[in-house]
Amino acid sequence: MPSRRFSRPRAAVVVTAAVALLLAACTSGGGGSTGEPSGEPVTGGTLTYASGDAEPSCLDPHVGGNYPQALIATQYLESLVSLDEDGEVVPWLATEWDASDDGLEWEFTLRDDVTFTDGTPFDAEAVAANIAHVQDPATASSTGYLALAKIKDVVAVDDHLVRLEMSAPDSALLESLSQVWVAMESPKALERSQEENCAAPVGTGPFVVDSWERQDSVTLVRNEDYSSPPADVAEATEGSDLPYLDSIVWRFIPDSASRYAALQSGEVQVIDNAQPDTIKSAESDDAIEELDAPRPGASNRIELNSGKAPFDDERVREAFIRSVNVDDGIQSLFFGTAERSYSPLSSVEPLGLSLPDLFAVDTDAASALLDEAGWDERDADGYRVKDGERLTLDFPVSTNQSIPAEQSLFEQIQADAKTAGFEVRLQPLDLSSWYGVLAENEYDLVSAPYTKVGPDVLRILYHSDSITPAPSGYFANLAQVDDADLDELLTQASATSDAGERASLYEEAQRIILEGCYILPLYDQQNHFLRSSSVQGLRAMPTVSTPTFAGAWLVP
Amino acid sequence: MSRARVGGFRPTVTEAIAGVLLLLLVVAALWPSLLAPGDPLAVSHADAFQPPSLAHLFGTDESGRDIYTRVVHGASESLLIGVLATAIGIGLAIVLGFVAGLGPRWLDFGTTRVVEVLFAFPGLLLALLFIVVTGPGVLSSTIAVGLATAPGYARIIRSQVRRTASAEFIDAARVLGRSRLWITARHILPNVTAALFVLATLGLGQAIIWVSSLSYLGLGAVPPAAEWGAMLAAGRTYIANFWWMTFFPGLAIVASAAAATVVGRGIQKRNRSAS
Amino acid sequence: MPGNRHWLLLRAGGVLFVLWAAATITFFALRLVPGDPAEAILGGPGSQAGPEALAQVRREYGLDQPLAVQYLTYLGRLVTGDLGQSYSLHKPVLTAIGEQFGATLTLALVSLALAWALACGLAAWSVRGGRIAWAIGSGLELVAAAVPHFWLATVLILFFSLTLGILPPVSVPGPLGIVLPALTLAIPLAGFLGQVMRESLLTAMESPFVTTARARGESEVRIFWRHTLRHAAIPAVGLSGWAFGSLISGAVVVESVFARQGLGRSLLSAVQLRDVTLVTGIVLVVALAYAVMTLVTDLADRVIDPRTRAVAE
């Protein structure tokens, strides 16, 4: 019943989402997120997964909260709610929920038949403990912290009924709660030292963290009494005893060449961060299938730091956007595996607004704008100058977050910008130095993917509040958009409970962002997986697009 | 095999080839446009990932830049870095080596120990430690390599100085009443520098490899700079489909390193047979 | 012999000295990191460490104390085997290193052995094969010594894993997994050792005792293995300590290419994450390993070459 309140407005957009996913499914030769399984599921076997991301220093996604953590945590942690293929919010650890009309109180009814793999029963106390853990500064949660920012207090009404009291209405709460960064962990386990909990978080998921050989692999073993798949999966796999796999070896192979080689030679069955060219060549290889799962939330875009010169001048921002040709680059570098985006939101976000015309390349207009903005002279190297100052743009690139193809794309942008008279200074940096540079506000351009379910991501990314750092130190509004109207719109949007109004508010917000030339959208956050065709039933969570092996099996 | 060692002053075939290679390298470093008129940074989406052909001898990379042009222009980057690093290393080593070689016993002992300590840091480690302190970048990686290689040189120089200083002709000079300073200036210095030159050429090859390794690890040269190591690093991701992006820069490194070694050994051989 | 104990003591003292100096260098390296050392310990500006965290680190490392005191406390903590806490791994550096050290040591030793085998084999072959073989041999060594690890690794993977499909491209449990990484490390080293050996091989082959052996009726094969090789090996053995060091360096690259456990990989990620405590810790441990290794090789040298013991007049 209560969930219907949300379903209606969604229904419209859901279709598009589904279509998008289907498309993905087709382009990737039947390996799509549903990947219509061939033959009967087989029980047993060990699957090896090779991740290209840096090995997480902590397996508990509450701590920090980045995508690599989400990828592995999806296998052993579960959330209160989930989304189905159509983007509908479906029950998971919570069977049903209800919100007060002012949206300040939420009540969740919990499953009473679930226990954590350490034997601790899952109950209201557990939920309270988890939310407390995420909100505890000592946990240094970043993603989860922002997602639950509006939860003021948690009350265990009874063993299996929990009430969340909000500081302000949050229309994105369910979407937020569906994310693995706020997934449920055993309160008993959470009481351990952070070091211990990081090494082996305890959840209710299909697999259990068995051992962690640092810099080699994490071994996950079957959760023998697994009973709590999300509603939609439960229906689909009625009667079968999930999961099928005995164990998963989760390896970390940073070198993309080695990773792909390992897949080809059969050392591993699934790899992530697949390089575009390898995806392309995989199409002609029957032994390898693709799984394309664009991440929700923001699109992959370049933020223009409007907080300082020269981008504090809108004309310069527009000039930059107008003078760089992104499409060709994407074409040649991504081999058609990536669609150009003109929206701040991912293509899987139903409320995404695309304004292609804004991004048509027009070098004449660009130079006109620059002359107008006073950058009318050029120095010996052909860069524009304004009273002695060269038109220089610092572009710190996080080598951990940008795949090589993307870095190459930036190089091409750099080349384009040069002809227009911009000196773009690319500086590839390790994550830590990269954060450092951002914190020092020593950047003009930056690309920082942000994954969150639902358009509420806009509030996190472009509300002026986000210019001030979160406890973990990260601040999300890298474009440093400081626009009262925008703030207003975003606050309303997250507060309103009316879906239609919400949609139009977000559209308006996106329009401001796009027309303000604060960002240069590139494409969806790429999230390509390659799997050996012996792997069946692999599915990406509709929440944050992390693959789940709950229903996967190995064809002998 | 004795012919292998005597071999007059006429260069062997290998040495000749190596010499030519080095020469090309120097030319490429100083006047790259002579060998490759193109612009190493010119992006052209149309001809990305072109295999080697007449139009593009070494093929093109992901941004359609001509790899041949980049390799040639990369020479200056790599060579300069290599030379600089070697210079730093040997410069440092000379000071240490001479202090140890000519100074009094205790000073020798002290310096030698210190050198040993530095030597105790596997080169790349020393370099990495340095980079942690200074942060990544071409300059710091160059200095890092310089520092990392210095101890090795210092050892050699010291023993060289020691050997020369204990040679009989030094006694002869002392008997003729030559002062310590004079002997150092007229005998030891010249005799050691001969060896130093060899050391430098031999070291250059290694330095190039080192620096490229650092770039490969993403701690050295910054893209789109046409530094060989960086090119290799960029190319490796495409190895599965576009081998040429890795092969040719790698070849450049191997060839120049090998050439430097051959030439160095050649000179060494002659020095030895001349003394 | 009388010299021995004296010698051993001296060298042991040397090891201690090396350690002390290494510690000192790392200590000041830590202080040289621009900005607040406490912040550096927590991973540099990127860490955005909270004030209370910083305060705690300051207390822990006595950063509020004068430098001399800090230095002494640092040394004191080292003596007790406390290398500090790694912010990036959420665990003590010593534990972190402990987990990785074995893997790297194994790799290094296997590679060292492999390198020796390759070098000797090639030498043996090219010595007997006459002029052409000699040329080929030295040519191979030359190239081998000039090949950067990361490139070699790629080539080997392409050939053995993708073309032939006989060896795993990434390390797997069991002996098979170490083959390619070890080869990658061994080949350039073998080239280097070979070049060194070749020099002394020439000298050895021309020295009179070889004539004596021939005059005794020895066959060339026996002469090589019994006489010349041993002489040729001496300078190379002396280099084994250095070689070990260079292998550790190589491990940094090789371990990440082959996704192999090990110190090298920890070091690289530590550098990338600016985990200063971890880096310094690793550097210290490796310095120790190296110092011990040199001690061992020096011993080996004394065994092989008694002349080093004979007191020269």
Add this chain to the structure above:
Amino acid sequence: MSGVTREASEGPVLDVRDLVVSFGGRRVVDGVSLRVAAGECVAIVGESGSGKSVTARSVVGLAGEGARVSASTLRVAGQDVLSLSGRRLRRLRGGVVGLIAQDALVSLDPLRPVGREIGDTLALHTDLDAAARRARTVALLERVGLPDAELRAGQRPGQLSGGQRQRALIASGIAADPRLVIADEPTTALDQPVQAGVLRLLGQLRDEGTAVLLISHDLSVVTGIADRVLVMTDGVVVEEGTPTEVFERPRHPYTRKLVDAVPAGRARGALLSGGGAAAPPSAADVERRDDRSLSADEPSNPTFDGAGGSDEGVLVEARGVSRVFHVGGREIVAADDVSFTLRAGRTLGLVGESGSGKSTTARLLLGLEHPDAGEVTLLGEPWNPLQEARRRPRRHLIGAVFQDALSSFDPRWTVGAVLADAITRGRSLRPGPVRTQIADLLDTVGLDPALAARRPLHLSGGQRQRVSVARALAAEPRVLVLDEPVSALDVSVQAQVLDLLDRLQRERDLAYLLITHDLGVALHMSDDLAVMQEGRIVEQGPASTLFEDAEHPYARQLRDAVRL
């Protein structure tokens, strides 16, 4: 086993006819014929490059790389060597023919115990088991007269003395009872007494019926044991006969030259190179020495000083000089209370075995070492110990000629530079300005001024030594220290250099300190002799009489060694 049986074998053990060995067209041995019968010792005498060693080595097919060997006959114990295949040839080597090379320090593998080397021979040519081999090895070492063989067998060449080493080498050569032993310069680089011992050993072998082919550059060495002597030069045998024939009635001029060149027992000042009546060596001339000794009647006490105690002509005086080296916790007394005097126009010969402290004494005299006790005065003024700075102005008074001339020159300097440096006292290396002086110097030492442009590396041994003499003279010294000036040279070259030194001494009234291990040279050159052992001067007196009334056992040994 071939050769183990000793019954008189039919025909010669070694039969060589018209042996020709050439390296790349250059004929090194040109038609040599020789025969060695069982129980006979044949010696080939010649200077370096005469082809004697190549001849010997061709016998076992070891002429060297790229050598083309041909002969109408080349038979060892009836086997035709030239036609032998690899394996059969290897059976011949060591089994039938034992080769004893010179300088065991390098001819035995320095890394392996000498016992092993001998054991290897046995393993190759006998079917003894390991235990038997060990026993046999020890027996062999005892046979070659090595004390406590058990222990020695386990030691490495580096740990043995020169003589012991040589004996071990011989043992490995004769281990398999070869029928022919080829001894190639078996005694060079050995001190005289040791030499004698080794030769005696070879003599024994011959007497036991082994055929011995002895190669040497030193006539005096072979006289003792050779039954027949072949004199070789430029690859040809120029003279053949019994020692007495060859030495007393040399027919070929070259032979005569060689004979004359032998310094042993040639009167002081007699010219060694060219001219000078050929006098038979050995016994005969010892008597002549006696004649001279009659005229001299000085008392011989440890602190003997040349001409009857008077201070006239004294240039250098060493009083109770001592020097101790500390090596690896051990103390090595290199010079112990050494006293002597050097006088203008006179030569003090300093003899003694290697390591007896001769060179240290020289270095003390040259002010290259500072004494722990005692002092050296130069022209009556303190010289050593003294600060280098105060010594330097008078350095030019003492010159030195080193044993290894080549290493006493900076490899990067030309002869001209070397001399220019010496002439200008280090102010300039450019030969130009001082061309004439250089020419004069080279002329005085009998060298072509054109050599000034060359580097020492490209000079012959004799030329190098002359250049170093020239360098020494350039500073116009009063005293010359000659440290083994000729030990690296061939007999005839040695003769020339010795004559040169002799001439210069007379012309310039120089005082010489002559350090040598070769008693012959010492006797020929010296007015006074000092015998050193373990850092002490054990005998000192006029060259003429010293040995007659020598009390010290070592001096006696030396004397006997010369007499053979």
